[in-house]
Amino acid sequence: MSSRRSVRSVPRLLRRVGRAARTTARPLGRAVTYTRWLHLLLGAAFAVVSGFVLPGYTDMTWTTWLQAVLIPTVPAAAIGLIPLMRRVEGLQAQLMLFPGPHARGGGRTARAPRISAAPSASWAERARTSLWVVVRLEAGCLTATLSLLCLPQFISLVAVAGGGSADEGAPLLWEPEGRWRALLLLPVPLVVLFGGVIVLGAGVAAAAGRLLGPSPAQRLAELEERTERLLERSRIAHELHDSIGHALSVAVVQAGAARTAGDPGFTERALAAIEETGRAALEDLERVLLILREPERPASARPALTEAERLLASARAAGAPVDASVTGAVDRLPGPVSRECYRMLQESLTNVVRHAGPVPVRVRIAVLDDRVELEVVNPLPAGDGGGSLGERGGSGLRGIRERAALLGGRAETGPVGGEWRVGARLPLRGPAGDRATGSVAGTGPPAPSGRPRWFGGGGGPVG
Structure with missing residues (x-):
């Protein structure tokens, strides 16, 4: 009896696994996932340029990598204080971070917050834009790091699984024993890469809604x-x-x-x-x-x-x-x-x-x-x-x-x-005791007091 129940439960388990796989893979079919990926990589461009300008980065170690990520935050924050930067960042966020006509399948399931596309009008908006530029820079550096690590690893695993050597791609962080183990490990770099891109993309989209959106006073x-x-x-x-x-x-x-x-x-x-x-x-x-x-x-x-x-x-x-x-x-x-x-x-x-x-x-x-x-x-x-x-x-x-x-x-x-x-x-009088005129008053100049001509039929007030 227990064996029959086990056999019956197998199709249910397979259906559940299939639904979970479809739910997990759904973001991969949305264009906004890849526009967010591109937006994040563009955010790391400033750090890459800084790495070429700053001296001492010929031998890249973990320390120099950390410096290359942290040192550019100071000039990036200063650039964010420029009023026009809020418009530039707002337009990019509107186009690349949120579902729209360009994002197939995303407009029905997600509602994008309103993003400002105007220059900073106050120091509070400048400060929020500056913080946003720093957040985008750091998230972009993390995304670039994931991309530079995971894609070469995937290429190396493909080479090993095909009977070649890891030298055709990049040195593997872990060496699989045999072609079949390499084949089993093949999805791991892609899962890590796309999982990180999806999580980081959702994070910067949420940050954009708060930092590039309207302030509480504007709301x-x-x-x-x-x-x-x-x-x-x-x-x-x-x-x-x-x-x-x-x-x-x-x-x-x-x-x-x-x-x-x-x-x-x-x-x-x-x-x-x-x-x-x-x-x-x-x-x-x-x-x-x-x-x-x-x-x-x-x-x-x-x-x-x-x-x-x-x-x-x-x-x-x-x-x-x-x-x-x-x-x-x-x-x-x-x-x-x-x-x-x-x-x-x-x-x-x-x-x-x-x-x-x-x-x-x-x-x-x-x-x-x-x-x-x-x-x-x-x-x-x-x-x-x-x-x-x-x-x-x-x-x-x-x-x-x-x-x-x-x-x-x-x-x-x-x-x-x-x-x-x-x-x-x-x-007829407001709280201050002045005669109420109303913000839209416009009855013309005062006319002589007295009984208007249209009140007829029976003199005197009605009690």
Whole structure:
């Protein structure tokens, strides 16, 4: 029974050995292994040149070999301090140390770190480049030593295995007795050589990622830039949601009302309202696309609260009586606050038209010395406690709260006493007590304070 189990286990053992051999030999089929080998040998070129220049190297011993490897590190480190050397070394590392289009089979399994290809911009980068040059020099010398030892040994073993003598290659470090022993020892120099090349290549690639890659400060700056890009994408998504969602909601309500009314006059007014709302939505869309196409375009190109007349007109055209009031100078609001207030008002009115229908709406804007308050109130639909309206508000209501939080304020949405209320409070003063202007403010010169012309219908603030 035990002999049968042993016989059955032989194929499994052979399969495991075969898989291990394929895994071990896989780097030999990758072009990046040989480009790294060449990169390492080029790193030893400086030591070879130094060996020809420095005197006393006619009789090479282990001591003189050690001197030939260590003495060039001082001028090599000094050369690494030259700013242009970081670009030279970075380009070589990108091309020869990491998988890419030139490295067959390597691009799928390995992810190369980002290597700098710019001159050193600081003394810290110069120091890291200098250390990299020294590391490359020493690793190259070790690789050259392996190559000079192992390749001649392989040639000598081939000569002995073929019936010749070791004199045809190089003196053997160990003398095999007979052709068959030489044949068995034939793979040893190649295993040592390629194993050393693979290990040293992986080591210098890891060192390049740390010494020629971005510094911690650069990584932090890149992370902050990436975060800013993600926030910008999120903001643009909010812009499109608010503007296109508002236009579509008004158009759907107007089209439905015109279809059921059966009044040619009403239908004509509804079509005019749809046309006006669509034109305004196209203008908003064009503004957002301009920001995408021209990232340097100032944010002031976006609509501000002073342009909210069309929002109120759209809501009124949809059948919702809007009673709006304002206190304070809206024209003097900081650019970021004015633009975000516009979007909050737009989303609030869209939510009313879409989910509550043509119900009365009260809008209140209060610009105070240190804050601006926005409030939009409408009756809840019959039999609705506000829960379904809040759920259907979806990302729009969440976007209102996010906009307020980004400006250091807060917003609340929900049912209050049979009415649906959206309230936001945004600060106008920064931590130092200065009036917030925003990095992208651009609402133009201050206009005279007073009640803007687009707030009509019912005087006085809404409590």
